[in-house]
Amino acid sequence: MMSNMNRQWRLTGRPVGEDFDSVMAFGEEPIKSPGDGEILVKNLHLSLDPANRAWMNEGDTYKAAIPLGGVMEGFTVGVVEESKHPGFSVGDTVSGFGHWEDYSVTNGEGWAKSPDLNKQAFGAHLGIYAIVGPTAYFGLLNICKPQPGETVVVTTAAGAVGSLVGQIAKTKGCRVIGITGSDEKCTWITEELGFDAAINYKTEDVPAALAKLCPDGIDCHFEQVGDSDILDAVLNLMNQNGRISMCGWISAYNLSELPAGPRALLNIIVKRIKMEGFIVFDFMDQMAQCYADLATWLDDGRLKYRVDVVDDLSNAVDALHTLYAGTNQGKLIVKVQDDPSLA
């Protein structure tokens, strides 16, 4: 039996730096009923992603800023509890861009039924399927188009997206160098995930280490941080016709003023580099193939992941801090409430 109350996190102000706590209010209100053409979703899992922080700022990004007073937004997975929409039935597992709350009413826009994944339960592998797998897949394959034998560099390489980027690059026969922030993460991506080498940016000289580890230069770079010194090191080592996939800029999301950028952009001309940004939603029309490939690679052991599950919606704000501190161990998921499909 469901409770008739809906717990919610609302955004009450624009955060400064990482002080989200003072602008996020946890409360509850009665569950709404779906109108014609709508469904009621019981949210089971909430994905916490670096971009969430950017949405809290006043300016619009690739989506509108979260309005003040509005429920915080995020990628969620849930089950349809009530449907007045012809495309969804009670009991369907669905995912979409929803809200930080127990129950959501939606007209289905931005939501989809879970794909059929070689008998894998969608909600059981959120470390791959919750946006991060498609982000890694399209950002690497569609933007960088890595070729066998090429050298690929990935920042936040032990993160939820970066770890998959490296493994997908390995499926394409590339040499993969990961940049990450601890020796433990370096060991994990090389020994468990098959990266060819790793650099701990907190203890190593990144330009020197990259130069040593990339004797044939860099062909593809997957950027998630926006650190100018690391970008300069990469630009200086890039080969002719290199490709840079611009996925994230986590260094900037908490800042009100952006720092100076990389000095070495001249290389983009000299080496005919392509630097291109993307958002995973740009590739919705190719999502079925993406899920099918990810499921295949998960089945045959080519993709591994770690997931860091935080119990209960009430802990979501605390959990978001660990994402920026880099202390989460794997894809950060909030288990909103019990998932009957996994019981």
Add this chain to the structure above:
Amino acid sequence: MMSNMNRQWRLTGRPVGEDFDSVMAFGEEPIKSPGDGEILVKNLHLSLDPANRAWMNEGDTYKAAIPLGGVMEGFTVGVVEESKHPGFSVGDTVSGFGHWEDYSVTNGEGWAKSPDLNKQAFGAHLGIYAIVGPTAYFGLLNICKPQPGETVVVTTAAGAVGSLVGQIAKTKGCRVIGITGSDEKCTWITEELGFDAAINYKTEDVPAALAKLCPDGIDCHFEQVGDSDILDAVLNLMNQNGRISMCGWISAYNLSELPAGPRALLNIIVKRIKMEGFIVFDFMDQMAQCYADLATWLDDGRLKYRVDVVDDLSNAVDALHTLYAGTNQGKLIVKVQDDPSLA
């Protein structure tokens, strides 16, 4: 009758800043004879281009650095005086990447016979044909792919390349905004060349002026300078799926240490921008179509240009200074020696 001496400019050191004078030596040696498979070219015109300065530096760019003691390099147009090469005949007008000298011996690599151009003499329209036209053509059309109604921004808009970029964008039905460095240049590009608007970056607030002149945002940007503040202004105004053609970075060619880059690269992700570098030689296989289009547009009045001809090879170094000072009035060409075909 030809003299038997060959005047040459040799690079004797690596210049610091704009002090080329102390590292360029003017001398002469006997004209060499072509061996089997070689031709002797009498150089008539020498094109001075911003990238020339970059080639003087120690590091290789998209081509090897000019060796110390070697003859200075540049795009030249000449006539074949002697041929032991099956592809060239005496009297052919040829162009290629040659040297700052009266006579060159070459095996023909990097050289081509002048294209057939609607009865236009190649050497008579070097303001278009001496690399600058193809650079503008490929950099705008192949990288930016401008669509009718889109807004295009061009830096160094009154320069040899920039002025053609804007005019080619107009042939594609775009709205074109040029950024340049004097009121006279602003007037020329708007009143004579048909740009929709111009900004004098020396007297105007570029971000404010761009925002006012681009009410629908910017779709395409053609970059030749590398000024971080202007790039930031452009990045902040770019529309979703905007394209930036990276053609030149003239601000850096004279510097030993590069300045900090643009802060606003995050826009590349948010707006899915593509920033891509190119070198005109990447498109050699499409050169015939390029020359044909340029000749057509020159014939029908859609392309206009100014050419600033400096008389005699001995004045080439002095002329190069005017390029960086921005005081040349149009495409800078050195008339190496008399051109019999134009007599």
